[in-house]
Amino acid sequence: MSTTSSNNVNGGIGSGLKQRTQEVLQNDFLRQAVAFTTDKLRTGRLSAAEQFGDWEEWRERGRVIREHTIAHLDYYLGQFADQVRSRGGHVHFCGTGEDAVQTFLRIAEEKQAKLVAKGKSMVSEEMHLNDRLKERGIDAIETDLGEYILQLAQETPSHLIIPAIHKNKSQIAELFTKEAGKKLPPETKELASFAKRKLRQFFLEAEIGLTGCNFGIAESGTVTLVSNEGNGRMVTTVPKTHVVVMGMERLVPTFEDVEVMLNLLARSATGQKLTTYTSFITGPRQEGDLDGPEELHVIILDNGRSAQLGDPQFQQVLHCIRCAACLNVCPVYRHVGGHTYGSVYSGPIGAVLTPLLQQDMKEAGTLAYASSLCGACYEACPVKIPLHDMLVYLRARKVKEGFTPSAERLGFKMFGKVFGNVKWYRMAGKAAYYGQKPLVRDGVIRKAPGPAAGWTKSRTFPAIPKQSFRDSWAELQRELQQDPASREAAASEDRGKDGVDR
Ligand code: SF4
Incomplete structure (x- = not known):
């Protein structure tokens, strides 16, 4: 044998x-x-x-x-x-x-x-x-x-x-x-x-x-x-x-x-x-x-x-009693099983423990992405280990140590800049609306190109609307101000049958 x-x-x-x-x-x-x-x-x-x-x-x-x-x-x-x-x-x-x-x-x-x-x-x-x-x-x-x-x-x-x-x-x-x-x-x-x-x-x-x-x-x-x-x-x-x-x-x-x-x-x-x-x-x-x-x-x-020990972000991982309750509720583990993680410990606890024990963010740190961050692991854990928080800390550590692809780093940098500036954010929304046009069929995108392709492999993506929520809201406000009758109609719609303002 x-x-x-x-x-x-x-x-x-x-x-x-x-x-x-x-x-x-x-x-x-x-x-x-x-x-x-x-x-x-x-x-x-x-x-x-x-x-x-x-x-x-x-x-x-x-x-x-x-x-x-x-x-x-x-x-x-x-x-x-x-x-x-x-x-x-x-x-x-x-x-x-x-x-x-x-x-x-x-x-x-x-x-x-x-x-x-x-x-x-x-x-x-x-x-x-x-x-x-x-x-x-x-x-x-x-x-x-x-x-x-x-x-x-x-x-x-x-x-x-x-x-x-x-x-x-x-x-x-x-x-x-x-x-x-x-x-x-x-x-x-x-x-x-x-x-x-x-x-x-x-x-x-x-x-x-x-x-x-x-x-x-x-x-x-x-x-x-x-x-x-x-x-x-x-x-x-x-x-x-x-x-x-x-x-x-x-x-x-x-x-x-x-x-x-x-x-x-x-x-x-x-x-x-x-x-x-x-x-x-x-x-x-x-x-x-x-x-x-x-x-x-x-x-x-x-x-x-x-x-x-002494690490405020990760000391609690040592509280683990290896009950596996976090594996049994994890939507990722439940779909792929333990061998997919490629490590001795799998599931949410494995995704946290492995990079920490091996002190390896480059390879083992990738496991921190094998999670939807839904927090089910924390709710199941009998000793309340906040694994979902630790997974985020590990991702941050991996980025900080420079172990993410440079294209990804650049992408997120640009994303941060655009989302941090109202003017750019609006322009990006408009550009995305016009840019997506060749891909949209019946209001959804079924096959996205490039790095977004993974998203549409097993699901559709809703098309970006012509008008953003903010624009629709601003338009509504304008209409209400110009037309007192529609303002009154909107107000009465918002009032209950008992006449109390909601
Ligand atoms: S549920 Fe908590 S105690 Fe149980 S294996 Fe997962 S982290 Fe460890």
């Missing part, structure tokens, strides 16, 4: 965005699958929030907890690390993805590991860990069902919590058939049972179990994991060594705080009250414990996160 999760993305993050979008818009199955599942998740979230009671108050509590934690992150990181160590665990702070990879490789070498059983971890995707382990002859097996499917397909996740959102049963059966060496039918039960049997052997053979961390609880050094599959429990209890990889922002101060966050996370992610499994792991196996690893390592990764 191949354990390489190759990046199935065409072109660079920004430069390939248009091509990937065009390709995916031809893929009806993918678009329907993504829309169907995100719809289900979205309605599940809404009904779970309604049943829960004062959802806005819970959101505000979540926001306050995240804001407090991130504002005092240095303190809580220190407390968390002290607590993990005091329970016998090891903590490794890593500045970059490469540091984290090297740290993991050192642990793997020490344990003479040949097989790593992985639970779901987006941070390990960020580190491209599977590929790096493969280079050293170490197999990393994804044991989350969705991730396992993608590993067989050599693809990356296309959704934060439903990584194989774009695959159907027949495609999965095809992948599993190849792996099993015998025909498997596209039946959920059969496919799940094949995966279960197959993965069980990996849990037993793996020297290391690797997981992410949904929340680290600073007061006790506890790693909290939520999952709807039993693989998380197997990965954290069967192999002798458990390695946790987590972003440095994934902390909450206390157990009381994690209660709020778990309530928000499960409801926002899947519409559940709680996920099927919620595990609290505090240190490695202690004397008298029936299970658990002999050794626990926690790798805490910065990888561009600390650059957002």
Whole structure:
């Protein structure tokens, strides 16, 4: 079996965005699958929030907890690390993805590991860990069902919590058939049972179990994991060594705080009250414990996160709890799915997080344009992150750093000048009216030329009227002043039946 999760993305993050979008818009199955599942998740979230009671108050509590934690992150990181160590665990702070990879490789070498059983971890995707382990002859097996499917397909996740959102049963059966060496039918039960049997052997053979961390609880050094599959429990209890990889922002101060966050996370992610499994792991196996690893390592990764601390425009991005609610409501994500973004994180949170983590406005900064700025992401976010504002700040940053085409910069400069001057604005309106004439049919433009062509690819554009609203208004005023009878008629029209002036 191949354990390489190759990046199935065409072109660079920004430069390939248009091509990937065009390709995916031809893929009806993918678009329907993504829309169907995100719809289900979205309605599940809404009904779970309604049943829960004062959802806005819970959101505000979540926001306050995240804001407090991130504002005092240095303190809580220190407390968390002290607590993990005091329970016998090891903590490794890593500045970059490469540091984290090297740290993991050192642990793997020490344990003479040949097989790593992985639970779901987006941070390990960020580190491209599977590929790096493969280079050293170490197999990393994804044991989350969705991730396992993608590993067989050599693809990356296309959704934060439903990584194989774009695959159907027949495609999965095809992948599993190849792996099993015998025909498997596209039946959920059969496919799940094949995966279960197959993965069980990996849990037993793996020297290391690797997981992410949904929340680290600073007061006790506890790693909290939520999952709807039993693989998380197997990965954290069967192999002798458990390695946790987590972003440095994934902390909450206390157990009381994690209660709020778990309530928000499960409801926002899947519409559940709680996920099927919620595990609290505090240190490695202690004397008298029936299970658990002999050794626990926690790798805490910065990888561009600390650059957002203290930044008034972007610090709040560190409040994210990776629930994916913003993906499920985003009109862009719902049409194009996750691979179109070309980055580990997709949807509105990916469009903000990717350029910030990679500190790359030229390529990754283009993702900020993959949004209609409708603000649905903010309304869905359980911790109230203003992603729509951040997308605008990112666009401004990209322009400021000179990474927009010079024609576009010139165009907007002229646009600003024309719209900032009444005389020019009027002249431009007149010029546009006469200039559009060869293109107008039945009051609309169906095929615009040049850079405007994109607008009319799937919709018509209303023709610019001969008279602007301002001109019509001025004409009306003139008529009213000249003709007292029509002024009286207009005034009485504006009066209600009760004779009260409106
Ligand atoms: S930005 Fe908000 S809605 Fe989006 S994944 Fe993060 S917490 Fe969830």
